[in-house]
Amino acid sequence: MKKKADAAASKASGKVAFWYDPRKRSILYQLVVLAMVGLLGYYLVSNTQANLERQSIATGFGFLNKEAAFEIGESLISYSAADRYIRALFVGVLNTLLVSFIGIVLTVILGTIIGIARLSTNWLVSRLAAVYIEVFQDIPILLQLFFWYAFFYEILPGPRQALSPFNGVFLCNRGLVFAIPESHPAHVYMVVAFVAGCLSVFFLRRWARRRQARTGMTFPVFSVSVGILILLPLFAWLAGGTPTAMSVPELKGFNFQGGLNVSPEFTALLLGLVLYTAAFVAEAVRAGIQAVSKGQQEAAMSIGLRPNRILQLVILPQALRVIIPPLTSQMLSLTKNSSLAVAIGYPDFVSVAGTAINQTGQAIEGVAMIMLVYLFFSLSTSAFMNWYNKKMALVER
Amino acid sequence: MTEAYVQEKPAEVLKPPVTSVGIIGWVRSNLFSSWFNSFMTLLVIYLLWIIVPPLIRWAFIDSLWLSTGAECQQSDGACWSIIPANIRFIIFGFYPYDQQWRPLVAMVLLIGLLFYSRDRNHWKKSLLYAWLIGLVVMGLLMKGGLFGLSAVETTKWGGLPLTLTLSVFGLTAAYPLGIAFALGRRSKMPAIKMISILYIELIRGVPLISLLFMSSVVFPLFLPEGVTINKIIRAQVAIILFTAAYIAEVVRGGLQAIPRGQYEAADSIGLSYYLTMRLVILPQALKIVIPPSVQQLISAFKDTSLVVIIALFDVLRTTQTVLSDPKWMGFSPEAYIFVALIYFLCCFFMSNYSRRLERELETGL
Numbered sequence: 001m002k003k004k005a006d007a008a009a010s011k012a013s014g015k016v017a018f019w020y021d022p023r024k025r026s027i028l029y030q031l032v033v034l035a036m037v038g039l040l041g042y043y044l045v046s047n048t049q050a051n052l053e054r055q056s057i058a059t060g061f062g063f064l065n066k067e068a069a070f071e072i073g074e075s076l077i078s079y080s081a082a083d084r085y086i087r088a089l090f091v092g093v094l095n096t097l098l099v100s101f102i103g104i105v106l107t108v109i110l111g112t113i114i115g116i117a118r119l120s121t122n123w124l125v126s127r128l129a130a131v132y133i134e135v136f137q138d139i140p141i142l143l144q145l146f147f148w149y150a151f152f153y154e155i156l157p158g159p160r161q162a163l164s165p166f167n168g169v170f171l172c173n174r175g176l177v178f179a180i181p182e183s184h185p186a187h188v189y190m191v192v193a194f195v196a197g198c199l200s201v202f203f204l205r206r207w208a209r210r211r212q213a214r215t216g217m218t219f220p221v222f223s224v225s226v227g228i229l230i231l232l233p234l235f236a237w238l239a240g241g242t243p244t245a246m247s248v249p250e251l252k253g254f255n256f257q258g259g260l261n262v263s264p265e266f267t268a269l270l271l272g273l274v275l276y277t278a279a280f281v282a283e284a285v286r287a288g289i290q291a292v293s294k295g296q297q298e299a300a301m302s303i304g305l306r307p308n309r310i311l312q313l314v315i316l317p318q319a320l321r322v323i324i325p326p327l328t329s330q331m332l333s334l335t336k337n338s339s340l341a342v343a344i345g346y347p348d349f350v351s352v353a354g355t356a357i358n359q360t361g362q363a364i365e366g367v368a369m370i371m372l373v374y375l376f377f378s379l380s381t382s383a384f385m386n387w388y389n390k391k392m393a394l395v396e397r
Numbered sequence: 398m399t400e401a402y403v404q405e406k407p408a409e410v411l412k413p414p415v416t417s418v419g420i421i422g423w424v425r426s427n428l429f430s431s432w433f434n435s436f437m438t439l440l441v442i443y444l445l446w447i448i449v450p451p452l453i454r455w456a457f458i459d460s461l462w463l464s465t466g467a468e469c470q471q472s473d474g475a476c477w478s479i480i481p482a483n484i485r486f487i488i489f490g491f492y493p494y495d496q497q498w499r500p501l502v503a504m505v506l507l508i509g510l511l512f513y514s515r516d517r518n519h520w521k522k523s524l525l526y527a528w529l530i531g532l533v534v535m536g537l538l539m540k541g542g543l544f545g546l547s548a549v550e551t552t553k554w555g556g557l558p559l560t561l562t563l564s565v566f567g568l569t570a571a572y573p574l575g576i577a578f579a580l581g582r583r584s585k586m587p588a589i590k591m592i593s594i595l596y597i598e599l600i601r602g603v604p605l606i607s608l609l610f611m612s613s614v615v616f617p618l619f620l621p622e623g624v625t626i627n628k629i630i631r632a633q634v635a636i637i638l639f640t641a642a643y644i645a646e647v648v649r650g651g652l653q654a655i656p657r658g659q660y661e662a663a664d665s666i667g668l669s670y671y672l673t674m675r676l677v678i679l680p681q682a683l684k685i686v687i688p689p690s691v692q693q694l695i696s697a698f699k700d701t702s703l704v705v706i707i708a709l710f711d712v713l714r715t716t717q718t719v720l721s722d723p724k725w726m727g728f729s730p731e732a733y734i735f736v737a738l739i740y741f742l743c744c745f746f747m748s749n750y751s752r753r754l755e756r757e758l759e760t761g762l
Contacts, residue, residue, distance in 0.1 A: 122434045138695075142703055142705060339606045350610075357610075
């Protein structure tokens with residue numbers, strides 16, 4: 001009672017005790033919290049410094065310039081044990097990016113198919129998709145990776161008895177081997193033609209949209225784009241002298257020669273990541289499609305849109321708005337889960353950094369680098385997604 | 398003379414054609430409603446025909462259930478014998494053999510408590526006390542050292558009890574921390590908001606495995622000289638810190654779903670910040686986030702398997718240890734299928750439960 005009276009009195013006189021002033025009080029709280037965090041930080045840092053000095057571990061990133069002295073099984077760039085640590089770590093980053101990129105593309109395709117299958121009117125198909133989603137979501141990804149790894153090393157036969165599901169494709173305990181076209185300058189022309197095709201499709205789309213806004217006339221953008229994207233590389237191939245030679249894998253001695261050999265580690269990692277994440281993507285796709293109410297489709301039909309225009313102009317934009325956010329988080333989790341490669345011996349970034357930590361003893365720098373690299377991936381992806389979401393967001397009245 | 402046509406009897410009721418009712422009707426409308434659906438049905442049946450019979454043959458007909466490893470090497474079928482022969486090691490790890498009833502009782506207690514908590518009529522304050530007592534009893538059973546139970550070092554804990562401990566304690570301890578960070582993130586005080594955002598985004602941006610690495614190689618450096626904390630507790634701390642960031646985002650979703658009027662109403666009757674949260678906002682927000690929290694429990698349960706990488710003996714690691722025994726080498730699929738079945742059953746029940754809760758708690762808010 002007395003306190004209240006005091007407060008009232010001080011308010012009347014224009015002066016408030018500082019603990020009754022919410023603004024000053026919040027500053028006080030923040031100072032206390034900051035001081036606590038600062039003290040904790042200081043405590044940890046001073047402990048760490050004392051420990052490092054006692055164990056005489058060097059600090060800093062100087063070790064990056066030393067010789068790595070360990071081999072890496074697979075690499076996109078040339079690498080040998082005589083290279084420096086920084087190059088070894090770069091090889092690891094590239095491997096992580098490679099498996100994540102291929103994994104994301106395959107996951108989106110497989111997840112979309114299963115998500116649509118889940119909504120199929122065909123009972124058998126939709127049940128099968130439901131079972132797939134339930135089973136693969138509920139088993140830890142690490143266990144799935146171990147399973148596929150064991151599948152390659154224990155169940156598949158050696159190269160001599162390799163399984164060949166299609167002509168030119170072999171599956172054995174040395175991994176997946178398949179035929180690829182023999183390298184030829186025409187392939188470079190084809191890639192250039194494809195990129196040029198993509199650019200021209202981009203400008204064509206912009207032009208068609210402007211023309212439609214100005215005159216109301218539509219332009220068959222989709223079919224023309226597909227035509228450009230197929231025909232340009234085809235012309236480049238014809239102009240380059242129509243190379244047809246294929247590098248077909250052949251059994252020589254104990255292993256395959258020629259073709260492209262994908263290691264069991266990479267294949268097991270990719271298989272595990274894709275099958276696991278696709279189950280989550282399928283759920284996101286299903287939810288997105290179900291979120292578009294039936295009335296939308298009926299309304300579009302009633303104003304006389306053709307089915308493909310309905311899908312393109314009415315259903316997809318609304319479904320994508322629901323699908324994209326969970327899809328992004330699934331892509332990020334696939335990238336983060338690719339760090340489990342360390343458990344089955346694929347040389348991704350975490351695995352290379354782990355080796356570096358073991359060799360140099362510089363644990364803090366190593367773990368900090370792992371965290372920074374993954375933070376960079378996640379933050380750049382979420383920045384991109386925020387931009388995309390803003391672009392796609394519903395403009396309400 | 399005209400004759401008016403008057404129907405004096407009701408028209409005969411025609412049954413629907415046999416092709417649109419019963420099994421035939423169901424098959425027609427669900428499997429062969431269009432040419433595309435018919436094609437898909439036939440394709441699926443063909444694929445199942447190729448895959449399922451050999452699988453059944455391998456798993457059941459040709460399989461061995463109670464044999465030695467040597468007999469298994471001769472056989473073509475699945476060697477399920479690896480499970481019964483090593484079940485106690487797979488489930489309990491290095492826990493002293495004659496004391497293994499203790500983790501068993503603890504697990505039964507945990508599962509019993511979980512089952513009892515499923516019914517929402519039991520959600521009272523007494524249940525909270527039951528959980529507190531239950532957790533203490535479980536800890537006591539596992540650790541021992543009192544009431545004539547011999548003490549068991551935590552380094553000897555392993556297998557399924559370790560998996561369950563890490564996930565249940567992980568979620569229980571992460572929840573209050575997560576709520577604190579969620580409130581911090583929505584706070585009007587810039588410093589607190591910044592710290593919360595930084596923490597949440599930092600943790601959510603990195604894989605769990607980097608935190609586990611940190612707990613196993615960097616954390617010992619943080620401690621003053623002479624103080625050591627064992628590996629399991631360090632991993633537990635990493636899991637708690639990791640889960641808390643995700644819980645914070647889940648709770649933030651609940652907080653954002655509370656209409657502004659609730660805050661204003663609480664302000665208007667003069668409640669302080671603490672009382673507003675405790676009496677008005679959190680009870681509603683936490684109720685909304687119960688189903689996603691169960692989802693979080695599921696992913697925490699699955700994520701604990703990652704402790705394999707820092708060489709803790711959870712159920713996956715004990716299985717691998719069995720597989721590295723020359724007697725049982727080469728039967729990885731059977732052993733992994735068994736472990737997968739354990740994980741699947743647990744997660745399946747939990748996710749079904751979360752779906753049921755979602756339906757029951759739907760308030761149309």
